[in-house]
Amino acid sequence: MRRPIMTSAAFLSQPSALATRNDGKVAQDLLDTLAAHANECVGMAANMIGIAKQVIVFDDNGTARAMFNPRITAQSEPYRTREGCLSLIGERETTRYRRITVAFDDMTFAHRSEDFAGWTAQIIQHEIDHCNGIVI
Numbered sequence: 001m002r003r004p005i006m007t008s009a010a011f012l013s014q015p016s017a018l019a020t021r022n023d024g025k026v027a028q029d030l031l032d033t034l035a036a037h038a039n040e041c042v043g044m045a046a047n048m049i050g051i052a053k054q055v056i057v058f059d060d061n062g063t064a065r066a067m068f069n070p071r072i073t074a075q076s077e078p079y080r081t082r083e084g085c086l087s088l089i090g091e092r093e094t095t096r097y098r099r100i101t102v103a104f105d106d107m108t109f110a111h112r113s114e115d116f117a118g119w120t121a122q123i124i125q126h127e128i129d130h131c132n133g134i135v136i
Contacts, residue, residue, distance in 0.1 A: 002036045003049035015133040016052045019068040027066040030057040041086045043123040045130030056127035067104040074101035096122045
């Protein structure tokens with residue numbers, strides 16, 4: 001189900017709780033909401049739809065994917081960039097990494113680790129910041 005976008009910086013700046021197997025509907029709502037905003041958004045975290053759980057979705061080269069409890073376990077090649085967010089007005093400067101490794105639970109709650117690079121890595125880093133209450 002498509003959900004309204006949360007715009008409260010106070011809410012978005014709070015770290016999210018770990019997701020559980022019961023949060024599958026959260027991921028589906030995020031995927032639906034991301035699809036509805038595909039012309040202006042490439043990733044979302046659950047707090048962007050008002051749910052303080054560590055769930056993210058992102059465009060992975062044309063395929064929408066979901067992750068539960070994502071954690072960056074390795075990063076390399078830092079660079080500075082400016083990013084916007086569907087929840088906030090304007091852009092902000094931040095440091096990102098061209099290559100990252102992410103540990104996460106998939107839709108079946110199997111634990112996985114995967115490497116990402118470039119634009120997809122940047123999207124994931126932004127959404128993990130949301131999970132941690134970091135507003136970019």
